[in-house]
Amino acid sequence: MWVLVRRCWGPLPAGGGAGRRPSPGWRALAWLGGSPGGEDGRGPRVREKPPWRVLFFGTDHFARETLRALHAASENKEEELIEKLEVVTVPSPSPKGLPVKQYAVQSQLPVYEWPDVGSGEYDVGVVASFGRLMSEALILKFPYGILNVHPSCLPRWRGPAPIIHTVLQGDTVTGVTVMQIRPKRFDVGPIVKQETIPVPPKSTAKELEAVLSRLGANMLISVLKKLPESLNNGRQQPTEGVTHAPKVSVGTSCIKWEEQTSEEIFRLYRAIGDIIPLQTLWMDNTIKLLDLVEVNSSVLADPKLTGQAVIPGSITYHKQSQILLVCCKDGWIGVRSVMLKKTLTATDFYNGYLHSWHQKNAQAHPSQCRFQTLRLPAKKKQK
Numbered sequence: 001m002w003v004l005v006r007r008c009w010g011p012l013p014a015g016g017g018a019g020r021r022p023s024p025g026w027r028a029l030a031w032l033g034g035s036p037g038g039e040d041g042r043g044p045r046v047r048e049k050p051p052w053r054v055l056f057f058g059t060d061h062f063a064r065e066t067l068r069a070l071h072a073a074s075e076n077k078e079e080e081l082i083e084k085l086e087v088v089t090v091p092s093p094s095p096k097g098l099p100v101k102q103y104a105v106q107s108q109l110p111v112y113e114w115p116d117v118g119s120g121e122y123d124v125g126v127v128a129s130f131g132r133l134m135s136e137a138l139i140l141k142f143p144y145g146i147l148n149v150h151p152s153c154l155p156r157w158r159g160p161a162p163i164i165h166t167v168l169q170g171d172t173v174t175g176v177t178v179m180q181i182r183p184k185r186f187d188v189g190p191i192v193k194q195e196t197i198p199v200p201p202k203s204t205a206k207e208l209e210a211v212l213s214r215l216g217a218n219m220l221i222s223v224l225k226k227l228p229e230s231l232n233n234g235r236q237q238p239t240e241g242v243t244h245a246p247k248v249s250v251g252t253s254c255i256k257w258e259e260q261t262s263e264e265i266f267r268l269y270r271a272i273g274d275i276i277p278l279q280t281l282w283m284d285n286t287i288k289l290l291d292l293v294e295v296n297s298s299v300l301a302d303p304k305l306t307g308q309a310v311i312p313g314s315i316t317y318h319k320q321s322q323i324l325l326v327c328c329k330d331g332w333i334g335v336r337s338v339m340l341k342k343t344l345t346a347t348d349f350y351n352g353y354l355h356s357w358h359q360k361n362a363q364a365h366p367s368q369c370r371f372q373t374l375r376l377p378a379k380k381k382q383k
């Protein structure tokens with residue numbers, strides 16, 4: 001039989017943990033007494049060492065790397081770390097499914113769609129980028145609970161978008177935390193393992209995700225190799241330094257020229273540019289800025305930029321470098337291509353729109369032709 005314990009002491013290591021001072025915490029414990037095979041009538045004995053039976057929960061590219069590491073371990077018959085591996089993912093509008101489902105199908109792993117979690121027996125659950133709250137009843141089905149591979153140094157950046165917010169806020173250090181899931185709340189459980197790394201300068205969220213996904217996968221495997229000991233050595237998260245990483249909305253992509261510095265705009269571009277193009281407003285048309293570049297000092301020395309007062313949002317075409325220069329709160333950013341009905345290079349946009357506007361409106365002030373902050377309706381911001 002399984003013994004379900006709430007608000008009890010930490011998991012017992014092999015041998016019963018005699019002489020060890022327990023640490024309080026919420027835990028699901030499996031029956032560790034009796035003989036294998038249930039000869040004493042109390043059911044089969046819980047495994048105290050590998051190989052483990054694992055149920056994995058995940059969705060995206062970050063999670064796929066964790067699943068790949070688990071699958072490789074299950075295929076390694078010499079090490080015998082994982083005996084059974086099955087997968088739970090969420091429904092997707094794409095016929096191919098999300099990256100985790102694609103990998104599971106290709107690898108011929110059993111796949112369930114949430115809230116279906118199958119009916120098999122498992123030793124431990126593993127979550128990576130799943131985005132669904134786990135019920136107490138579900139967590140208690142696993143003798144060793146559910147582990148979460150989270151790409152931040154918890155308690156910093158709890159929530160669904162930690163990598164994006166790491167880049168958005170200009171953090172210089174990040175990392176991965178393997179923690180235990182707690183019911184009804186995200187990212188609050190005890191830390192089982194945590195490692196930090198420096199954030200590569202000017203890296204995008206997509207590039208950082210690739211680095212952290214490999215780190216997290218390796219950390220999880222090391223935890224599983226010594227699972228009871230790893231859980232026993234877990235520590236509660238600090239109460240200080242808590243920050244939250246909510247999902248980004250379309251409204252986040254709207255550049256505020258008067259408020260944001262060039263550094264803030266570039267961080268925004270590196271954080272979300274791969275998933276949501278930055279947006280602005282030009283002559284009542286929404287324009288997406290597809291390719292942003294930093295402006296070098298030789299361009300900034302151009303008399304056209306230094307010889308006149310400009311206001312944020314003002315646009316200048318720099319012919320030598322073939323980029324649009326846009327003024328922001330503290331300087332300039334460069335734009336190589338935009339989307340206005342279709343994708344246009346900076347040269348195409350200048351020739352087809354900016355130049356003709358200035359010819360037709362020779363008496364107008366140049367500021368009338370500037371980029372302005374796009375104000376989205378509230379519902380669209382939250383989409």
